Amino acid sequence: MILYFKRAFQDIRTNRFLNAVTIIIMSLSVLIVSTLLLFFLNTNDYMNSWKKGIKIIAYLKPDIEETNIVDIKNKIHVLYGVAEAKFMSKEEAMGRLREQMKRQSSLLDGLKENPLPDAFEIRLTEQFPNSERIENLAVQIESFPEIDDVEYGRKWIGRFVKLFDLFRLTGYAMSSIFFMAAVFIVANTIRLVIYSRREEIEIMRLVGATDQFIKTPFYIEAVIQGALGGIIGLAALFAAYMYISTNVEYGLSFDLLNVRFLSLRLSGTIILCSMFVGWLGCFIALRQFLKE
Amino acid sequence: MILYFKRAFQDIRTNRFLNAVTIIIMSLSVLIVSTLLLFFLNTNDYMNSWKKGIKIIAYLKPDIEETNIVDIKNKIHVLYGVAEAKFMSKEEAMGRLREQMKRQSSLLDGLKENPLPDAFEIRLTEQFPNSERIENLAVQIESFPEIDDVEYGRKWIGRFVKLFDLFRLTGYAMSSIFFMAAVFIVANTIRLVIYSRREEIEIMRLVGATDQFIKTPFYIEAVIQGALGGIIGLAALFAAYMYISTNVEYGLSFDLLNVRFLSLRLSGTIILCSMFVGWLGCFIALRQFLKE
Amino acid sequence: MIDENDKSATIRMFHVHKNYGSKQALININLDVSKNEFLFITGPSGAGKSTLLKLLYLGEPVSEGQILIDGMNLSRISRKRIPLLRRKLGIIFQDYKLIPTRTVFDNVALVLEAMGKKRQFIQKKVNSVLRMVGMEKRFNAMPQSLSGGEQQRIAVARAVIGMPKIILADEPTGSLDTESASAVFDLLKEFHTRGATLLVATHDQELIRKTGRKAIYLKEGRQTK
Amino acid sequence: MIDENDKSATIRMFHVHKNYGSKQALININLDVSKNEFLFITGPSGAGKSTLLKLLYLGEPVSEGQILIDGMNLSRISRKRIPLLRRKLGIIFQDYKLIPTRTVFDNVALVLEAMGKKRQFIQKKVNSVLRMVGMEKRFNAMPQSLSGGEQQRIAVARAVIGMPKIILADEPTGSLDTESASAVFDLLKEFHTRGATLLVATHDQELIRKTGRKAIYLKEGRQTK
């Protein structure tokens, strides 16, 4: 095994050009995939922060006693998907309406009595947004005897959730296209490299080397290249990320601080993937050139 | 020249493996870049359709004669950035308010007289959204003697436009990263291919071939490969696009019909770029291996 | 028909034909090479000398007929066991087949590494073999930086380092001057006296005459003598 | 010191040294080869024969000294004009240097294509030259599918097809049997009678003796005769 590693390192030294090119192409592929990942992860974050804004308003029947309110609250709270249920008295509701109406709020001045009902404002858990599930939840709450009516931006949520789904779908589609493209690029690059070393492989076979003896250093090399490619690709992305986030943040005064980099765990996964793809490319190429 | 083309085609035939790999890698690179382009173009479209929703409401002073309205409308219409100015009488405004308030609309029943003003609803041209420009326009309109007040979602627009800017910026950043990555991948692939043919180059030089004689077929090959890579990459993207749009549309019942493919002109540009990148990779590689 | 247990002959060829497409490179070759024989294969350019050797190391499959080496039937050898066959053979290729990206030392050491020998043993052995072919000073050179004859001597060193039972040599002294050639031949003869079987392909009648060994003569793929 | 107008000699080497790193491959070589001379360069393996030829076709630069060919000073030739020099030369390389991905025909035709000759002319010429080396039937073969001697004959064909003024031949018959070798030698002699200058590197003293031509002898980079 040590011998194999030694031979692999020796190969890397003697085939510097081939190794450099392979590592460059691997880095670029990793850069592409991880850039896309970074983009969709952050967009996802951003959309999640929007999702937190989705609320269900449950209006209480007018004759509910104040002592019951805590009970109702608890009943709502235990429902699946509910993050928080906040009581909002009719006075609060009127205040908000005034605010919302702005210049038309003078309209409300003519009222003698507050005709608005008491209500619960229900925030949903983050994983929840899905129009059917929200609808189910709304129906459930509406079936409580104390609840008069339930309101939620059915149309708006529907549209939003669909946009979100579309975006996610696009994200999946693009990620898989890009991932596959990267895998093919790397695998083909390794095929090219091994093609240009096929004479060497042939000679080794002729002097009695077993397939395993020939293959192992290639695999070791490819996995090392994959690791280096992954690390360099991620480093390049990180550099770009740092550059953009320090230079752009001020200009936009937009909350770019919220833009986060790939987690360590995800970075590790990417590097492992890159190593695996190196191995895979090697596997395909060696099958091709050893069979000949 | 004909001889050169003949030699190039002959080379392509004899080096089928190398050519196939080059074309595959080029196609994948084109696929990556054009997928990203497609994504950002359509997101841009979508955002533009949102931008159309941005409106300025200009409230008229209560004592404006009906005959003046056409004049005012024309005055607003000629302002830079205005796409349409629609008159909305106070009765219409009340109707809308009722609709918007939904279950609280009973509040409005107690009113004897409609206290709302007449107004113009002003739609902006597509290119316009930019928070400062909208503000300028609003100030301009407000300065008209017939106008009492101007309303537009200052905060909302600001946020929206910034999100939009951020998105566009990300689009530019990603596009340039991906484009550069694709260029480097292709250039390095061609370097690899020419590396594995360096013996041939060396022999040709030894028997008295000029550099031009050696280079020209390589350039022709690279440009042909670029063209094929571009065409195949775009075709793959188109296939993916057709597949996704026919299979997903029904499931989502979302307006995917609005998702458009890259224009012919853009596709042409991509293919030209791909050809140029082929040429460039060849240029770099030949410089390297002819100097040696 | 074929007695696989007849160990008196190391190499046996029965009615062997080899076609490359429509080109008949070998036609009905029958050959018995007994253990420790020293046999020349001769004939003009393109006669099939290298092809004959190629069939023996399974560089190409036969088109017809059977070959036995040390009792192994070559057409029944599985892919996995080909390396075991080749380790019994020491092959000097006509075009040397040195790995261009490895040093002289590594090229020669390769054979022993593939056999899984110890590092120190390899080091010693390679040095001694390089000394035998007069290339001990160039152990660190790359093959392209060697002269034609020097490359050939490295090829010879690589062929003999594994102490093969059978040496297949294709024009082993074609690029060598008389002096170096006889040094190489002395080396081959030494292995012969130690018990190895030698098959040497050459177009050089002079060499055969001088050595006074048995030779078979090929012409356009046919065995004529 | 150097009279560039002295056209009596086609090739002149003045105090030429060639070092590869610390290795001295050629030491103080002085040589006058006059027009239409037929000169052998001989010496043992590694003596510097190939290196001497390499300097003449600018495969390597000299380390010291000057070389004139046809009045051109090789150290003053610009990169762009190297092809013009090489077209005056027909070179047979020791390792043939055939392009492995091209057919025999294309390998030989290459020289004329590079000169910008017409297609029909090339076709005719290649066929006739292949016939001279006895390879006319194999025009469509790939170099790897040829025997060693066949490859060498293709290399000879390629070297002479451009009607060069000077032919540099490095072991041109090393892989050939006596018969093919004399066919090739007859071909080279024919070019010699047509006025070409011949420089042939070989380790084969026999050949030189038989031909009865002038030879210079190298040993460890030094000219000894």
Ligand SMILES: Nc1ncnc2c1ncn2[C@@H]1O[C@H](COP(=O)(O)OP(=O)(O)OP(=O)(O)O)[C@@H](O)[C@H]1O
């Ligand atoms: N892979 C191949 N495909 C087609 N023909 C081949 C192939 N290998 C060899 N040949 C042909 O088979 C014949 C015998 O070739 P071989 O190499 O055995 O000759 P040889 O006796 O070694 O000649 P030399 O002395 O020139 O090396 C030749 O005519 C050669 O062209």
Ligand SMILES: Nc1ncnc2c1ncn2[C@@H]1O[C@H](COP(=O)(O)OP(=O)(O)OP(=O)(O)O)[C@@H](O)[C@H]1O
């Ligand atoms: N590129 C190089 N780098 C280092 N040393 C070299 C290089 N080329 C040749 N040499 C050395 O220079 C010496 C002369 O080599 P050359 O090829 O000229 O020998 P030769 O006379 O042609 O021998 P042969 O008959 O074996 O072909 C040899 O010892 C060789 O190892």
Ligand SMILES: [Mg+2]
């Ligand atoms: Mg042969």
Ligand SMILES: [Mg+2]
């Ligand atoms: Mg030589």
